[in-house]
Amino acid sequence: MQISTDEMPGGITRVALDGRMDIAGAAVVDLKMNLIAGSAKKLLIDLQKVDFLGSMGLRSIVLPARAVNSRGGKVVLFAPNAMVESVLKTSGIDSLLPIHRDLDAAVAALA
Amino acid sequence: MFALPTAVMHASNPSGPELRLTLKSQLADLTLVWSWVEALAAHHSLSAETQFAIQLCLQEALSNVIRHGYSGQADQPITVECASTSRGEIIFVVEDHAPPFDPLAHPHAGQAPAPASIAELEPGGQGIRLMRGFAHRAAYQRLPNGNRLTLAFTLPH
Numbered sequence: 001m002q003i004s005t006d007e008m009p010g011g012i013t014r015v016a017l018d019g020r021m022d023i024a025g026a027a028v029v030d031l032k033m034n035l036i037a038g039s040a041k042k043l044l045i046d047l048q049k050v051d052f053l054g055s056m057g058l059r060s061i062v063l064p065a066r067a068v069n070s071r072g073g074k075v076v077l078f079a080p081n082a083m084v085e086s087v088l089k090t091s092g093i094d095s096l097l098p099i100h101r102d103l104d105a106a107v108a109a110l111a
Numbered sequence: 112m113f114a115l116p117t118a119v120m121h122a123s124n125p126s127g128p129e130l131r132l133t134l135k136s137q138l139a140d141l142t143l144v145w146s147w148v149e150a151l152a153a154h155h156s157l158s159a160e161t162q163f164a165i166q167l168c169l170q171e172a173l174s175n176v177i178r179h180g181y182s183g184q185a186d187q188p189i190t191v192e193c194a195s196t197s198r199g200e201i202i203f204v205v206e207d208h209a210p211p212f213d214p215l216a217h218p219h220a221g222q223a224p225a226p227a228s229i230a231e232l233e234p235g236g237q238g239i240r241l242m243r244g245f246a247h248r249a250a251y252q253r254l255p256n257g258n259r260l261t262l263a264f265t266l267p268h
Contacts, residue, residue: 022170023138052163054170055238066229083163090244091237096229 001025003032012110013040014078018049021057030060037064041073042110047080053087065097078106127154130194136177136187136207144169144191151193155201161264164245165203168262171238172205172214180209180258200247200263208257214239215251215260 001019008014015036019025036043045061047053065075077099080088088094100106128150134140148169152162173189181187192204217239242249248263 023141023174052166054167055241056174058237062229069229083160086245087167087241090241092240 001028003029005032005036008044008107010042010107010111012042012044012107014044014046016046016049020052021050021060022052022054023056025052026054026056026060033060033064034067037067040068041071043068043073043075044078044106044110045075046078047084048078050080050084053080053084055091058087058091058093061097062093074110076100076106076109078103127151130192132191132193134173134189134191135185136181136189137185138174138177140189141170141173141177144173147191151201155195155266157201158267161201161267165201165262165264168242168246168249168264169203169205171242172260172262175214175238176205176207176209176212176258179214180207180212195266196263199266201266202261202263205260205262206254206257211253212258213251213253214242215249 001017001021001024003018004016006014006016013036015033017029021029043065045065050057061077068075075097077088077094077097079101080099085094085099088097088099098109100109128147130151132143132147134143145166148162148166151157152165157165169191173191176189177183187208189205189207192206193201194204195201242262246262247265248261250261252259252261
């Protein structure tokens with residue numbers, strides 16, 4: 001599991017996750033996700049390269065998203081594959097954190 | 112509730128991958144499940160979607176046993192058996208020797224309404240909802256000295 005960040009125009013922090021978001025993967029990214037969530041105002045979580053998402057991986061997305069939201073910030077999820085998206089939908093998280101497939105739309109949602 | 116058809120259970124399978132996986136109750140052992148399911152998926156020509164559903168349900172079921180059933184006590188036994196049935200399903204039977212623990216009776220077993228806001232979302236409560244959503248059938252049985260969870264997935268025709 002890998003995690004990388006870059007700053008996009010408009011004050012958007014893009015966090016790209018890469019790998020399997022199972023218990024082990026969640027443990028790898030948790031600390032960095034929490035650090036990012038401590039300062040980001042507009043967070044784009046890029047799920048393009050996530051090939052598995054379990055409940056502990058969901059937790060690694062939800063807790064930082066909650067932290068950003070609680071400070072008045074915004075979070076969007078970007079480009080999960082079909083199976084990862086079905087996990088997001090089954091858990092109901094898609095109704096709380098918008099999912100976008102188009103980068104421009106994701107950026108617009110954070111404006 | 113449905114019974115495991117004993118006629119199709121084999122401890123070993125000379126023509127394919129092992130049909131039984133034995134784990135210890137430690138999260139590190141969950142990595143063994145990945146390669147085991149990959150081998151079974153190749154043997155049964157499972158779709159990527161079915162393989163994903165199996166991996167997801169087994170990861171959730173086994174982590175439940177480790178964290179809740181055995182309460183984090185390491186080195187306790189867990190077995191997973193795989194069988195295909197005449198009903199066109201592949202089934203996985205998870206057995207442990209933990210105190211009674213029926214995950215399907217848990218409040219998060221898929222019946223609870225989805226949270227209304229992210230602040231209300233209980234981040235740890237999603238595993239059972241996911242198992243319910245991704246297994247085609249799920250059944251719990253209390254054993255004399257443990258628990259049995261059976262998860263069934265429909266095979267492509």
